[in-house]
Amino acid sequence: MEKICCIDNGACNIKIGNITDEKPLVIPNCIMKAKSEKRRPFIGNQIDECRDISGIFYILGFTKGYITNWEVQKNIYDYIFSTEFPVNFSDTKLIITEPLFNFPIIQEAMIEIFFEEYDCISLTKTTAPDLCQYQYTNTQDPDEPPLCCVVIDVGYSFSHIVPFVKGKKVLSAIRRIDIGGKLLTNHLKEVISYRFLNVMDESFVINQMKEDSCFVSQDFNADMAMAKKKYPENKTIREYVLPDCTTIRRGYLQTPGTAKKGDDYQVIRLNNERFTVPELLFHPSDLGINQMGIAEATVDAINACPEETRPHLYANIIVMGGSSKFPGIRNRLQKDIRSMAPEIFTVSVSIPDDDPLTYAWYGSQFLANDPEFDNLSISRQDYEENGVRGVLNENDAQ
Amino acid sequence: MATRESGRIRDVEKKRVLDDLTRRRRARKALEALEQDNFHEDPHADLVMSKKIPKFNNSLDNPRKKGRKSRGADYYRIKYRKTFQQLLEEDRQLNADGPNYSTAQAPETNYPQRHFCAVCGFPSSYTCVSCGTRFCCLKCQATHQDTRCLKFVS
């Protein structure tokens, strides 16, 4: 029996599983080195075995969202395919995601590596927003499946607004905002280092701090006013307990003054940092990046689509991606887009209840059942007969 | 209060003032720093063993089938190792009209720029005369001058 395996190849995490699996495995897409462990690097989720997570050094295959170092990426694949998620390439068709507007040479490299190095029998390239579109349109009201939708993909390297009309991306209307999880973590790191304590070497820990502490403001000026107050009137202020390498494995948030006598952990007081960091998604210009934020760019993208599609697009906006997990993001998008959209249109923004990070992966089962699936795929025979350039041109024409 | 402040501003004006180009270069460097994967050096860089880690086909757990011969690390390194800038340039030439990476960039915002104090993060109404950094109060201004301002200018 042939299997179909979907690899959602994010710059931060790989989501992998056979499309019939209940859920995908999520594996960090990087090699990490620890100060404390000079003997070995940690590939993917091997980092769970590392006792001291301070000063983690990252090696990534991606630059600005695109694979530029295949040695690193191949090493991570080798580890995953042999240890974490063994794949028998001779009876498994692969679906793999690539970034939007992927550069031709990177597409070539990917095809060549999977056919030459892994001997795969069939490869289907797609994008995470495409998979998200499949998942979304196939899980709404079956009597009236949406004709159009807009995917807001808040990723690690950047964020994209991608309108779909009848299952196809409107390429000329796609908008990219150069803000993603990595920049937000680096910014938080910068701010903490300047205001409180030098954590410039601690991306790993500060990324967790960001995930544990930050939220999207619903009323920015009101939240700023609140943050100006002194505790306890100030309802925003929290302490983040930093991990040590013995008892506290992961940091956590607590209300100020929780520490008991004898606690010797280190805390950082977080106040406006909790919401000014995710705010950059809505106002990149706060940091001097002269681009629209995700809400404004959504309206701009919809305005670039045919007029008759706009009411459908506004009514079917879906948020996904690893960096869309900040509490409050859906409500804020709903509010901001509502205020910018023409009044006659219904605006509806939704976010997956369970996990915006893996949501796209689930769409692979619908892609595999698409009558067009075989046409979208590159078979081994195609590859052998036409070579990498040939299959790429053929694939592009579709 | 008002006199003290103008006194300070007079002091500042005697100091060096950064020109526009330097200010912009500084701003660009700050943004570039936010793209970095690491701020520190590779902790194992001095170790010989770490050199042999990310290699293509000599990894022990390579799941590829026997029979087909790997093209080897060098093949891919030579053929595919282009920097992001090179890829972008190439794309602009091959596909000048788009849609592509360059054309997809979100346009400038229509909302007015907001300003925040570089020291404490709260809304700011003042600009440092020397370097253009924003601050919100005298205390933050002093911190800024003591820690950053012209400190990193050669």
Ligand SMILES: [Zn+2]
């Ligand atoms: Zn201030």
Ligand SMILES: [Zn+2]
């Ligand atoms: Zn200054």
